[in-house]
Amino acid sequence: MSTVGGLSTPEAVRAARRDGIGLGLLGVYGVSFGAVAVASGLSPLQAVVLSALGFTGGSQFAFAAVAAAGGAPVTGLASAWLLGLRNTLYAVRLTDLLPRRAVPRLLASLLVIDETTSMAVRHEENGPAAARAGFWTTGVGLxxxxxxxxxxxxxxxQAMGDPSALGLDAAAPAAFLALVWPYLRHRRTAAVAALAAVVALLLSLVAPAGVPVLAGGAVALLGLDRRWRS
Known part of the structure; x- marks a missing residue:
C-alpha cells in the first residue's frame, strides 16, 4: 500500500494521475454521441451544449433516443434524469473526497460519473490525495x-457515416469493467455485484429506462455498506 501514516505517497499520486490520463482518453467516443444526437434531430449546437452541461454519457444517449423516436422533450429529460440519478449515489460515496468550498465542489459535482468514481475508489486505499488525483485527472480528461x-x-x-461501425460505443463499458474487475476477486464483492446485475436485468424488462441502473446501484451500495465503514 503506497501510504505513509495514512497519507498518499508521491508515487501513489503519480500512479493515480497516469491511470486518470489513460482513462480520460477514452472520452473520444463522444464522437459517437455527437453523431447520434444530430441524427436524432438535435442541431449540432444543441448536441454540443448537452455534452457540456449534461456530462453524463448514458443520460445523453437516452435523451437522444427519445428525440429520435419523436418523443416530447420532457420525456427525454425524464429518461435522462432517471439514468443520471446514479450519480447522486456516487456523490454520497465521494463526499469526503470532494472539495468543501462551494465553487470547487460545484465543479466537482459535474465530474461525478461512473469512471471518475471508479478511479477514486480504486486509488483510495493509497490515501485521499491519490484518490483525489485519480478523480480530477480522470474527470478533466474525460x-x-x-x-x-x-x-x-x-x-x-455526414462525412463520418455510422459511428457504431467504429466500435467507439464499447470503449466506456470496457474501461469501466477493467476498473471494477480487481474488486470482483473478493467473494463478498462479487456476490453483491452479481445480485445488483440480476436486479437491474430483471427490472429492465418492466421498468422505465434509468430505474434498473439506479436500483442496481442501490443494491450495490447497501450490500457493501459494511465494507465501506470498516
Missing amino acids: FTTWNLTTVLGAYGV
Whole structure:
C-alpha cells in the first residue's frame, strides 16, 4: 500500500494521475454521441451544449433516443434524469473526497460519473490525495475529450457515416469493467455485484429506462455498506 501514516505517497499520486490520463482518453467516443444526437434531430449546437452541461454519457444517449423516436422533450429529460440519478449515489460515496468550498465542489459535482468514481475508489486505499488525483485527472480528461469529440461528431456526422461501425460505443463499458474487475476477486464483492446485475436485468424488462441502473446501484451500495465503514 503506497501510504505513509495514512497519507498518499508521491508515487501513489503519480500512479493515480497516469491511470486518470489513460482513462480520460477514452472520452473520444463522444464522437459517437455527437453523431447520434444530430441524427436524432438535435442541431449540432444543441448536441454540443448537452455534452457540456449534461456530462453524463448514458443520460445523453437516452435523451437522444427519445428525440429520435419523436418523443416530447420532457420525456427525454425524464429518461435522462432517471439514468443520471446514479450519480447522486456516487456523490454520497465521494463526499469526503470532494472539495468543501462551494465553487470547487460545484465543479466537482459535474465530474461525478461512473469512471471518475471508479478511479477514486480504486486509488483510495493509497490515501485521499491519490484518490483525489485519480478523480480530477480522470474527470478533466474525460470532460475535455468527450466535449471536443462531440463537436467533431456533431459537425462531421455526414462525412463520418455510422459511428457504431467504429466500435467507439464499447470503449466506456470496457474501461469501466477493467476498473471494477480487481474488486470482483473478493467473494463478498462479487456476490453483491452479481445480485445488483440480476436486479437491474430483471427490472429492465418492466421498468422505465434509468430505474434498473439506479436500483442496481442501490443494491450495490447497501450490500457493501459494511465494507465501506470498516
